[in-house]
Amino acid sequence: MARTKDPAVRTLLIERAAHMLRTREPITLRSLVAGTSVSTMAVYTYFGGMDGVWKALRQEGFTRLAARFATVTMSADPVRDLTALVTAYLGNALDHPDLYRVMFDATFELEDLKAADATLEYLVQAAERGRKADRFRADIDPLELATQSWAIGHGLVSLVAGGPLPRRTLDYGAPMLTALFISAGDQPDSCHTSVQHGWMQPIPSGEERGREGTCG
Numbered sequence: 001m002a003r004t005k006d007p008a009v010r011t012l013l014i015e016r017a018a019h020m021l022r023t024r025e026p027i028t029l030r031s032l033v034a035g036t037s038v039s040t041m042a043v044y045t046y047f048g049g050m051d052g053v054w055k056a057l058r059q060e061g062f063t064r065l066a067a068r069f070a071t072v073t074m075s076a077d078p079v080r081d082l083t084a085l086v087t088a089y090l091g092n093a094l095d096h097p098d099l100y101r102v103m104f105d106a107t108f109e110l111e112d113l114k115a116a117d118a119t120l121e122y123l124v125q126a127a128e129r130g131r132k133a134d135r136f137r138a139d140i141d142p143l144e145l146a147t148q149s150w151a152i153g154h155g156l157v158s159l160v161a162g163g164p165l166p167r168r169t170l171d172y173g174a175p176m177l178t179a180l181f182i183s184a185g186d187q188p189d190s191c192h193t194s195v196q197h198g199w200m201q202p203i204p205s206g207e208e209r210g211r212e213g214t215c216g
Contacts, residue, residue: 059112130145
């Protein structure tokens with residue numbers, strides 16, 4: 001009779017592999033399970049071998065990002081919502097810095113490319129709502145605006161999540177998003193208000209992790 005798989009074991013191995021990659025520890029079948037309560041057989045049970053670990057590792061980053069995006073409550077203000085999604089992106093990266101570093105490493109394949117692409121769709125839909133509500137110009141491409149918003153968040157948090165700059169670096173995100181949205185057609189006053197409301201969404205435990213990367 002097949003044994004029931006424990007999701008906690010899968011998560012343990014994924015997070016351990018991500019941490020070992022960040023700290024540049026050699027990863028082998030044996031080193032991955034060393035110090036844990038599971039055997040090497042667990043790698044085959046949950047991933048079918050080490051190749052499966054690499055695919056699952058990168059995918060897990062996008063899975064957690066999608067879960068974080070799903071917690072963002074949409075409102076009647078699409079500019080606020082787009083800002084809140086970027087804030088959620090920052091929080092996810094700071095909460096899971098090891099997995100965040102792997103998400104964009106093309107060395108590793110993805111289990112489900114469409115599922116990863118779906119994370120960007122959250123921002124695309126908010127940008128599309130903004131266009132329909134006349135907050136953005138009619139000629140604005142929602143995908144382009146969503147990608148630009150993502151790029152702002154990605155650039156900032158890459159410098160903070162295990163990087164050289166302090167947590168307060170993320171505060172540049174609000175004026176950067178404001179400038180982007182105004183250039184896309186939003187009115188300055190309403191844009192400032194919407195971004196402020198979206199940016200006020202909490203970036204929880206990642207704040208402390210961000211401080212760990214502070215110089216000095």
